Structures are given as structure tokens and as C-alpha cells.
Amino acid sequence: MGSDGIFYTNRRSFMKWSAILGSSFLGRNSVFKEIFIPYNPEKPQDNESKIIRTGCPAHNCGGRCLLKVHVKDGIITRIETDDRPGDDISDPQLRACIRGRSYRKRQYHPDRLKYPLKRTGKRGEGKFERITWDEAYEIMYNEISRVIKQYGNSAIFIPYGTGSYTNLNGRWPAVRLMNLLGGSLGYYNSYSWACTNIATPYVYGTLNTGNQRQDWLNSKYIIMWGWNPAEMKDGTNSEYFIRRARENGARTVCIDPRLSMSAIALADEWIPIRPGTDAAMMSAMAYVIITEKLTDDDFIRRCCSGYDSTQMPAGCENEESYKDYILGTRDGIPKTPEWAEKITAVPAATIARIAREYATIKPAVLYQGYGMQRRAYGEQTVRAGAALSAITGNIGIPGGWASGLGSQAGGEPFWSVFPSGENPVKARIPVYLWTEAIIRGKEMGPADGVRGVAKLDNNIKLIWCIASNILINQHSNINRTAAILRDENLVEFIAVQDNFLTPSAMFADLVLPACTQFETWGVEDGWKYGEEVFLTPKIVEPLYESKSDYRICADLAKRFGVWNEFTAGGRDEKAWAEWIIDEIYRKTRFPEMPAFRELEKSNAGVYVKPVSKPVVAFADFRKDPVKYPLKTPTGKIELFSKPLHEMNNPEIPAVPKYIQEWESPFGKEAEKYPLQAIGHHYMPRVHSTHFNNEWTSEAFPQVVFMNKADADKRKIKNGDIVKVFNDRGALVARCRVTSKIMPGVIDIPQGAWYMPDKEGIDRGGNINVLTTERWTALAKGNPQHTIMVEVEKFKG
């Protein structure tokens, strides 16, 4: 669309722009045709351009960056980034990436939700009519009251939603409100780190296995295993720290099926590996390290448990130890590089060389990306990587790294501190199993990972989905989810609260327009790393009739008669932001940070605590494991886990093992669907956020990446439109034929918006029409990268 030079630099042209572009809605014109009117705010207060510093709107982005937002006449006219002088490694500038820099195209997108909408067609059909906020609140009030009365609070579910992390925008206010009204069904775990969240503590007793990132500069050897920080943004500046580590002399190796942006920009060597076989290569590395006596025996003896028969936990003395598995003592299969070569497609000599390098060039980092744990046996990969760190003794030392999740030692960011209160409903489901809780909630108990109760007492009957595209877009097997949601006898009421009519919002009965994070007050801190807190002030007025998530909940609280409790005596967004900074951050993580009033007045946007002496995880433990034991049953690093052993499940072995995935190129399914498909986190967006941003999409269009060998076999040329399909569904997208992905693997960047055509084929290119709802054995997590597909040239 030719938005051209008539930008919103002045009021008149902005209105013109709105009017022109208002009707172009991703081919869904019908929705807004009748109800669109141009934005008509009150008179501008000032003509001077102001610069306001704020945090980059926190979606579920791994980065947290500083923006300098130019505002004129109440309109954002330019977005720059951190330019604080110094840019020292202890406190580097928090420079925003393409996502933050293109934010105006999201903020002023013509498709922003403008008014509350009520469904008129069938559910999922996407037909809505405009209603007033009063009507919308009335519906919400009636439905919530009815479901509580008819079924009880546990039938209400506020799903996983990561679209907003500024405390006042996002799902937490709604959780607070529901908790005041008797609670709602809870969940635990996440879609991002499902397997590592659960597996890491079985090894280390904690998730805080990482050093502060400045410590990478002390490393001599860094393995980026399936890790792509330059693209997914695993913390602002992570890629820059790796650059500095290399300049300090570290050798870097990237192991990934794709020649990723990080493999190009950060690695000295790239090793392509068949997806889902990481644990095989890790085991073969362990074989080389053990047989060539490159292990850190002293560390193993003092700090590990279950390495060999001499240190098995009580009651498991005769079980297979980690070493037994690696050497093949029990199963007769030594996990040699030659064994792994056939599985991983990595040459045996390379595996052996990387093993030797990792074990001898110390201190070394083995950093595990998250994509490889979003797989059928993701738990095994996490634990196999941690085992390598352990047997080489790269733990508890500067420049080392314990692997596992790697949240930073010395305290990780809080993410959300908005007090949502105690949930009177004790039941919690694994986050990934919410569709199960719709269709068979009452049958679900601990076997399905349910916590807090012996059995759920309800199926989910009401969904209130906030800042979340999980209902359709981001959950596996979209066609299955869509069928479940379409059935109004299952979930009886769905409300979606967002900035756009997302694929999830298309399935709502009621759509509530939330404002963006530029339009309300908020506080955000780091994602996984970082020592900073951002104050995100209200920079512009909410567009149209949109409101902050907090305001919507507060208005509803009034109807329910709990306004006073909900607002803690009348706090608005700003008052909460003040409370969060003064009462939470200044009293916990950052006592020395300026008070809210000062921070606001200074227009700094951020408080940063410089890191000059990075904290090293497990340093004390390494020195004296008896005095500083881990929170594992043995107090040590558990290469063999007794609790896992007691689960007595072949899919949950007590020592980390390579297990062939349930959909694999080695299985029978490969005859019909010979290609592995992965869906990497794409540069232009954060999950599904920014998919409709024209600047990021111009720079990085949605494509299917395919190796030339695979393309040639199918007579597919670069730029052709292709259909990717398996038994669960099909999508259509443009094909980018490239040498930057290994043969046998295609990559469909995740997060594209699901846009089914009449035949039900997704034209948006969403990988989740192909993924499976099956969950992993231990974590009950999402295995969304474990799928087999076929690709053909699309006709039609």
C-alpha cells in the first residue's frame, strides 16, 4: 500500500492517511467497512516536538531496549534509540532493533482495533458489529457472572498471553480482577521454555544456571548450540557481548540446521545438524571426552551425582549411570561419533574435534538455544547439554557456563510484578494443555500434569484472552483448535482483548480494543537478562476508543462492585507504575534506583545498574558443594535423576538420552512426509506481533526457506508459491530457495498470521497448521518444531 509521503507529521495528513488506509484490512474489509471513521482527537495541546524516553513496548521479545520517542501534536513522529554516552561494556547502550524502530507502523496501523465489537456471524467467521463500551461491559459482566454461577470459577480461563509486559497492559490486571471474584483456572510453565523450565531443575535444582552476560568476555570457547541471539534477541546486546567475547579471543562455533544470522555474524565455524538429534551429538561428544580422559574428574567427584556406578543415589546403585549410557555398557550401543554421525549428519571427525575443543579450550560456554527444546524430547537435549558442562567442569568458573535454561545468577528480572493476588482456585494445568481442559477437563489429573488438585472440577467454559494470540495462531494444530473453539457447546464465551483483530480475535464473541503501551503508563524490566528497569510513560492518548488493559479491568471491577479493592483505593495506571517502582523495585532488586518522581522528571526512561563484576553461577557450590548444596535431592548436579527414574517411563529416562522423535526422517512417516519443518523466531516480529507491520515485513517477508537440493527435486524455483502440508493441514507461502538451510529441512518462520482460504488452506504461512497438539512426556510442553511435511508447487 502506498502510504508514501503523506505521513502523520501533521494532523491533517494523518487524518487523510487514516481515511485512505482505513479500508485496507488484510482482505477482511467487511469487518470495518461500515464502522470506520477517521481518528478525530481533541485539539493538539502543543506544536513543539518533544522527546520522551521509554522502554520499547515489551511484547515477548527477549530484548528490552530504550526508545527516544519524538512526539508532536500528540502524534509520534519519530522513534530513535539509546544514545547515552559511553556505551561501556558494563552498561552498554540498549539499542532497539528493527522491531522497535518500525513501531510507528504498528502504532498507527489502519487496522488498529477502534471500538468494542460483538460477533454477528458464526464463531471464527470474523463477522462483527460495533457496540459501545457500556454494552461490552454488560456482556462481560453477564457472561462471567453466569459461568461462575453455573459452573464455578474454575471454568474460567485467562490464557497464556505474552503480547504485553508492562504490568498495566497485559493479562495480569484481569487475573487480579478474577482473583477478587473467586479466581480462575491457573496454569504453569510457558510455550517458550517448556522443556528447559522443567528439565533444568532436575539437573541443577534451579533455573538460574547462567552467569551475567558480561562474563562471556572471559570465555575462550563458545558453542552456540541452536542459539541465534542476533535474530531472536536473547536479551538486548547478547549478540554484541558475543562479538566482544570474540574480540577478546574466544573461538565461537554455531551448531544449527540453518546458517542463521548469528552463525554468520558471530561464529567462526558453523556445523549444520539434523533437527532433533542434538542429544545424539552431545552424547557422542561425551563419549569422546570420557574415553579420551578429558573429563574434569575432580569436579565430577565433588559436584556431580550419577556420573558412574561409584556415585549413584541410594536405592539406585544398580541402575544405568550416565557413563554406562554413553559407553553403551548396558544397551550395547557405545555412543561413538560414528554412531552419532548417522543420526545427526555431522561428520564423526567434526563431532570428535568439537568435543576435544570444548573439553580442552577452557573456560568454555555451551549455550543452548530454546528452539531445540521445543521438540518431542526437548527435556533430553537440555539435560544432555548440561551433562557436557558438568563433566568438563565448566561450571562455577568465570568464562564457563552451566547450560540448561541459564537465567542469570544473582537474580533474574521480575517480568511482571503487578499484584494479581492469590488465586482461590488451586487447580493449575500445564500451559500447553488448555485445549485438553476444554474437551476433557473433568478427566484431567496429575497424569496430565495438573497441579493443585486431584482432578479438575470443570471443563473450560469461558476464555478471556488478553494480549495473546494463543487461541489460534500460536497454539499447535490450528485446524484442531479452530474446530474446538467453533463448538459453542464447549467454550461458551470467548472475549479477546488486543490491539488488532488477530486470528485469535477472529474467534471471539466479544472483542475489546486495548491501547498500545505508548498509550498508557507501565513499567518493564529485562526478559532473561539485564539489570535495568524501564519506566514507560503514557506518551500519546489511546487511539479511538481503545483503553489500557488495566482500565478495562477497572471499569469491569466497578460493575462487579470490587472497584475499590481492584484499584487499591483508586490507583490509576500512573499510580500503579509509581507503586511498582517505589514499593517493589526500590525495595528489592534496585534499592539505589531513583524514585518514580525523579525517574519521571529526568526523562531517562530507564534505570541501569552497571555490571562491572559479572556474577558467576554456582561459584560457591563449586568451591564447597557441601556448604552450598544445590536444591536437588542429592544436593549435587544430577546426571542421574532418581525422581525421574521413579517415574518409570521410557520417554523419561533417568540419564539424558537420545530418543528418536515421534515424527522423524528415520520413521515410517518420512515416506509420506520426507521433510523436517522447523519454525524459527524471525527477525521482523516477536512471535505474531508485528506480522502486519509493513516496514518489518518489507525487510523480511514471510517465506518458506528450502534447500536447493530439495527444491530441485520438486521443481521449485526461488520465488515460487509453494504448498506445505501434512495430515494436519496445509499452508501456502512464497519459497525462498537458499543454500543457508540443510537439505531435508525447511524453515517456516513462526508467528505468521493464520488466514485460511475457502478450502481451509492457510494463506498467511502459519506453521501451526502443521504442528501437533501432542505434548512432551515430562514437561507436558509444546514440541512445535518436531514435524514432518511435504512441499509442492502451489497450483491455484
Next chain:
Amino acid sequence: MPEYAFYINSSACSGCKTCQVACKDKNDLPTGVNWRRVYEIEGGGWKEENGVFVSQPYGYFLSLSCQNCENPECVKACPTTAMHVNASGIVAVDSELCIGCRYCSWACPYGAPQYDQAKKVMTKCNLCEDYLSIGTKPSCVMSCPMRALDFGTWEEITSKYGTGENVFPLPDPSQYKPGIVIKPHRNSAMTRNDKAYIAENEYK
């Protein structure tokens, strides 16, 4: 010698295109007009032997805007003198004179002049002249999350980084004398014996 120079550390560039969009935001550029562009260069291939892969592909990125050549072909080609070297020594377009014939975009070997369909004139990087005048570096340089870009006078940049190397797919600089200093990615050496290509160009 050119007046100014961009320093481009291709070895550190991740291809994130933040510079490209920072430029669009600063200059209010529509989709399709990119005063700064990040090119994705790709080459090499795969050879499978006994189930393992022995040969490997390679890639690197180049972020380019306008090099403010000492011998600007665009200025020579322009029939109207709309494309000119302004008082600050910056190659600039006078949109009052420009007739939108796009001849400069043929002549420029770097793809710097960008046609704006709506305005019907050529547009191009102006080095953020307004920023330079207040002592700030161009928007793209300030945006780079990898700190892979720099800008200054030719003397400043070359004394800091040397004169760099010319890499595929850039033309022989001797004829244009571009204000650009490139620290090559190690992979650009591969293009000497292998036919590399610009990925986006192949794709479009």
C-alpha cells in the same frame, strides 16, 4: 578523495536491517523506498557424502546507503542537475528540479537513488545532514545493535579503520571513488572462487 565515509564492518553485521528501518523512520520513507539497504550475499552449496555434509554454503551481509562518491555517476547522468553535490559536499537531489526519469538509478552502481512512486521524484540518503549539523551521526549509524557502522569525514574514518577492502558485489571503486570503508566478512573471500549472488535480488 571523497568528502565523507561510512565504515561498514561486514564481519560484524548480522543482517538485522535495523539501520534500514531506522533510516525509514527518520526520513518518513514509504515501503519500497530504502535509502539504506542491507544486502544478503549468499553462495556455496552442499555435498552429501555417506549421509554427512562435507561442503558448506556461506553468507554475509552488506549495509549500504549512498557512498557520496568523489566521481558521482548519478550527478553526471542526471539531465536536470537535480542530482548535485551540495554546499556541504553531500550528493543530494533537488526535488524541485527532478523530473523522475530514474536515469541516475541506472548510473549508480550502489543502488543509492531510490524512486518515490508517490512523490514522482528520486530520493536518496542525505547523510542525515540535519544531524551532522548538530554533531550527531546519521540515524543508521546510531541504530546498529552490533555497532558495525560508523561515519565521519574520509580522513577521520580512514585514519581510524584504514581504507578497508572492496568486496563482492561492489564495483571497482577506482572509477567512482566511493566514500566507504569496508571491513570484510571472512566469507567474502569465498566469492573469489565461487559464484555468489545477492539473495534478495534472486528472490524478487
Next chain:
Amino acid sequence: MDSDYIFLVFFTVLSQSAAGIFILREVMLYSSYNYMIDKHLRIITLLIAGLIVLIAIITASFHLGKPLQAVHTLRNLKSSWLSREILFILIFSGIILLYLFTEFFTESSSIKISLSISGIIAALGLIVCMSGIYMLKTIPVWNTFLTPSSFFLTSALTGISVMFIIIPAGFGKGSIIYPVFSLLMILSLIVSAFLYFTGETSSVVLFITRLVTGLMALLVPLLIYSGIIPNKMPSRLFLLLLLLFTEIIGRCIFYTGFYKSGL
């Protein structure tokens, strides 16, 4: 290559035709063929050349973003071939206009000779400048002698075939002009073939069309030459249309072969 290159196709083919018609007219006027062109025809040929130039200029303006500002295009004669081209096309048009004027109002041969010579220089200059535009270091496929060859051949071929039409008596069967035409046509096809194979994006459909129509345009004069088909208006008109079509296709191959070295 932008999709509106089609305007440039017509502009170049038309303006080169006009140049060809004019030059051929002058050559005939001052050679033993001058008996073929009477007073009536002298005016008609000029009118046709003038009209074609006018259409060409209008067509070219569609290619510009801001055609109304085209007056600025003369500001960079110092270094821009495009500027020079426009200067020459204006001079050429002016001379045609003056020439027409003199054909009506004066019989002064010295004026006409000077107009004739300056007109020929302007026409040749126009084609030279036009070639200069395309001979860019950045566009290797155009930066060869093929570009001026293609342009001059178009001029000659269109010039001759227009003359076939407007001279009622025509060239007799067995006239040397027919094999010359066919020879030029062969050269034109060879140039197209080179452009096709050195260019990067040309379509094979275009090339086959060019070959088939080019060979037909090559055959027709030979058939007339050997008397197999009669030297009558329908066949001559057919030849002109065929030639224009094949040259336009040839020019499309020229433009679609466009690729830039560098970026």
C-alpha cells in the same frame, strides 16, 4: 527494470524511425533517386517524420515522474547523455519544422542544403546520444557496440520500409534496396540474439517471436525482389507493420535484458 519501459520502447523505436526517414529522404534527394521524390512527397515525408517525433516525445513523457518539469532536462548538457539527447531531439524537431516551412515558402537551395546537412547531423547526433544514455558501466549488457548498432539498424530499417509505402511508384522489382533491407534485417536479428543471450531476464517467448517475425520481415523483400509476390501496396504495408512489430519486440528484448552489475 521498471514495467513502464514500454514507453521507452516506443520512444526509441519511433524517434529512430523519424531519424531514419529523414536521413533516407535527404540521401535520396541528393542522389540519383531524387526523381522518386516530388514536391508533394518532400512535404509528406517531412510531415511524417515530424509527426513521429512528436508522438515519440509525448510517449517518452509518460515515462517521467513529472513530465511538466521536462524543461529542466536541458540543464546538464555538460555531462548527461540524456540532456544531450533531449537537446538533439529538439534541434531535430526544429529543423524539420523549419524545413517544412522552407518547402512551402522558398526554393532557396542553399537554405535547404544547410537544413539538410544540419538535419542529418541532428538525426545522427540524436542516435549517438541515445546510445550514450544506455552505454553505462553499470549495465554491462548495454555497454557494448550492440546498443548503437541496434539503434542505427532500427533507423535504417524503419526508414526504408516507410519509404516503401510513401513512394507510390516504389522501387522496382530487382532493386538493390530489397537485398540491402534483408541484409540489415539479418544484422538486426543477430544484434537481438546477442542482446538476448547476454541479457539476464529476457523471456524466451519474446525471443522466439522476434526470430519468427524478423525472418518473415527478411523474406518479404526478397520475395518482392524476386517477383514472387507483387510489388503492391498491401505487401508493402504488411512489410512495414511486420517490421515495426519485430523491431518493437527486439527493443523489448533490449530492455528486458537489463541487469545492473553492482547493486
